Structures are given as structure tokens and as C-alpha cells.
Amino acid sequence: MNDLYFAYCQGDVLLTREGNIPFGDTPPVEFQPWEHVTDILYASHSVHIYHLDRPVTGHPDLQMMGLRKTFEILSPEMYSLAGKCAELVYWDQNSKYCGCCGAPMKWHTEISKHCTECGKELWPQLATAIIVRVTRSVPNPNESSLLSPLSTLYQEEILLVHAHNFRTGYFGLVAGFVETGETLEECVRREVWEETHLRVKNIRYFASQPWPYPAGLMVGFTAEYESGELQLQRSELGGGGWFRKDNLPIIPNRSSLARWLIDDWLKSMDNV
Ligand SMILES: [Zn+2]
Structure with missing residues (x-):
């Protein structure tokens, strides 16, 4: 059975020119002994994980690529495994010494x-964060006739925000880290309140996603607007507001749970 080699350097992962994770009975390049992080098993493959001192450059058969970008070319299984291995590398780098006595830690x-x-x-620690899709139903200004079907008298809107730490100009969903002693639902209410001064109701679990940037778990929820006037938290948000499906701004790409939540909302309206 072919072994798999996951090698990382400064957020990039080593791939073959064809865009696969290197595999085979021998490593694709000569790794230094100290670059080896750990080995794990994956579906009867031995998975070898490395943290490189410097990137592999100018190699005829290999290339380095940012982990996020590999979503577009790796299979879902390999992208997920690349994320897990990246988290183990990150954890290894940040757990060299004991937090109690300061002595070296050993695998x-x-x-x-x-x-x-x-x-x-x-054990590796996860930073748990919630992400929530908040929607509301508002009267449709273009449909005021009493003869209009009920489904067109109201229209659905989604709350989207642009955080200062988003990499590009897209709008996403309210999200934030869970605090000590807090339930996920309390976190949803708190984050929505802090970021937008809105109250939400009917909080429902949607799905979760490992988020290896650098070591997180995103837990996705849906919720409905309950009350309040939108007032953005300017320290964290550069913009935001209510959007209809026909006036959406740029939204996150398909690799993120945020996008799955938005796509699910769009799909739900096709069925009306
Ligand atoms: Zn110790």
C-alpha cells in the first residue's frame, strides 16, 4: 500500500505537479530527520507528516500550494486529511514544552x-467557533395587492457582514469563538448581539466543519430575527446588512460552512 506524505511550510502544503498529495514507497524528496512531525494511519495508508525548514522550490515534479487553495484541486477526503495533518503540525509547533513544569514534551x-x-x-486543542445564518421575512414593497399570493407578499432577507479580518471584499455570516462556560446557543445569541445588536430566536443546529486555520471547529446554526435595530460593531465589522437573494454581495467560496449555509437558504426559496 502506498504511503502518503504531507509536508508543510509556512501554510503551504507539498503537492505533485498534477496536484496530488505525494505518495509511494519512498518520500518524494529527502526530508531532514528533525522535519518529521508524526505518522498517522488513514484507511490503511501510512501517513507521514513533516514540517519543512524551507519550501520545496524549482522541483520538476513537485510544487507548494496554500492549504486553502488545495480545496479546489484535492478530493474532499484528501483536503480534509491535509487539514488534519496541518493542525497536527501547528499543534506540534505550539506544544514543545510542558505548560506545567516547562520540560520538553514528547510524542x-x-x-x-x-x-x-x-x-x-x-492532546491537540480545538478553538470552537459558531457561525450563524440569521434570516427574516419582510413585507415585499412590490407586492401590495390583496390578490397577490401569500408567498409573494413577504420576502426573505439574510444578514451578512463584512469583518475586518476577512481576506477579500466578501460578505459572510456572523461568527465568533465560544467562550469558557458558554453553551453553543448562548454563544450564537451573544455573537449576534455583540456584532449587530439584534436578538434572534429558533436557533437550530445545521452542520459543523473542521477549520484548520490554524486549529478550529466551526459549528453552524440557523436562526430567525426576533427584534432590534441593526447596529454594527465597528471594531470588528467594516459593513453589513440585510440582503435579498437578488441583491447578494460577493459571498464566501464553496469551501466554507458559511457558503453551505447561504446556499441552503437560497435553495430553500427555490422550493417555495
Ligand atoms: Zn511537565
Whole structure:
């Protein structure tokens, strides 16, 4: 069975020229012993993970590519595995020493370390964040006739925001990290309130997604507008508002849970 080689350098992952994860019985390049992070098993493949000192450049058969971009060319399984391995590399880099006694940490199992002095065990930590699609129904100004069917008297709107930390000019959904001692639903209410001064109701779980940038889990929800006037949190948001399906701004690409939530909303209106 072919082994898989996941090698990372500064957020980029090593791929073949054809856009695959390198595989075979021998490594695609000569890795240094200290560049090896750990090995895991994936569907009977041995997966070898490396953190490179410097990127592989000028190689006839290999290329480096940003992890996010690999979504467009890798299979869903390989993109997901590339994310997991990237998280293990990140965790390895950030768990060199014990948080209790300061002694070096050593790999113990495939996905855990223990302290060489006090024995403290450590597993990769996830930063959990919620993301929520808030929608509302408003009277349709173009359909005021009493004879109009009910479905056209109201129109659906979605709350989209542009955060300062978004990489490009697109609009996404309200999102934020879960705080200690908070339920996911409380986090949804708090984040919507902090970012927009709106109250929401009917919070429902939608789906989740590993988010390896650098080590997160996104938990997606839907919710309905309940009350309040939109007032954006200017420290975090550069813009935002209510949008209809026919006046959407640029929205996130298909790799993100935000987009799945938006697409699901658009699809729900096709069925009306
Ligand atoms: Zn220790």
C-alpha cells in the first residue's frame, strides 16, 4: 500500500505537479530527520507528516500550494486529511514544552504528547467557533395587492457582514469563538448581539466543519430575527446588512460552512 506524505511550510502544503498529495514507497524528496512531525494511519495508508525548514522550490515534479487553495484541486477526503495533518503540525509547533513544569514534551501516541518530567498528557486543542445564518421575512414593497399570493407578499432577507479580518471584499455570516462556560446557543445569541445588536430566536443546529486555520471547529446554526435595530460593531465589522437573494454581495467560496449555509437558504426559496 502506498504511503502518503504531507509536508508543510509556512501554510503551504507539498503537492505533485498534477496536484496530488505525494505518495509511494519512498518520500518524494529527502526530508531532514528533525522535519518529521508524526505518522498517522488513514484507511490503511501510512501517513507521514513533516514540517519543512524551507519550501520545496524549482522541483520538476513537485510544487507548494496554500492549504486553502488545495480545496479546489484535492478530493474532499484528501483536503480534509491535509487539514488534519496541518493542525497536527501547528499543534506540534505550539506544544514543545510542558505548560506545567516547562520540560520538553514528547510524542506519546499518534495524536498525543506527554511531558518528559511530570508526565502531563496533552492532546491537540480545538478553538470552537459558531457561525450563524440569521434570516427574516419582510413585507415585499412590490407586492401590495390583496390578490397577490401569500408567498409573494413577504420576502426573505439574510444578514451578512463584512469583518475586518476577512481576506477579500466578501460578505459572510456572523461568527465568533465560544467562550469558557458558554453553551453553543448562548454563544450564537451573544455573537449576534455583540456584532449587530439584534436578538434572534429558533436557533437550530445545521452542520459543523473542521477549520484548520490554524486549529478550529466551526459549528453552524440557523436562526430567525426576533427584534432590534441593526447596529454594527465597528471594531470588528467594516459593513453589513440585510440582503435579498437578488441583491447578494460577493459571498464566501464553496469551501466554507458559511457558503453551505447561504446556499441552503437560497435553495430553500427555490422550493417555495
Ligand atoms: Zn511537565
